[in-house]
Amino acid sequence: MKFLLALPFIGLLWVPFYNQETPALFGFPFFYWYQFLWVPLTSLLIWIVFKNGQGKGEE
Template sequence: MRILLLLPFIGLLWVPFYNHELPTLFGFPFFYWYQFAWVPLTSLLIWIVYRHEKSKGEE
């Protein structure tokens, strides 16, 4: 489960993957909204891992 915490790191580490202007979302270039989308997604992943660890009795 802890491997999920690597997803944001990997998703944002390789800048050439998301260094594009198109597609835009509400007028924001892909470069900006892709990074911004990772903020709630990372929070969700941390919460999922936390709940899983808590259910196993490890905090």
């Protein structure tokens, strides 16, 4: 499950993928809202890995 922690790193590592203006969301270019989307997603992934580790007795 710890591999989930690599997803935000991989998702933000390849800048040419999200270095564009379209599609816009609420007036924000894709470049910005894509990065902002990773903030709650990363929190969710950390929580999932944490809960999974608790169930296995890891600290």
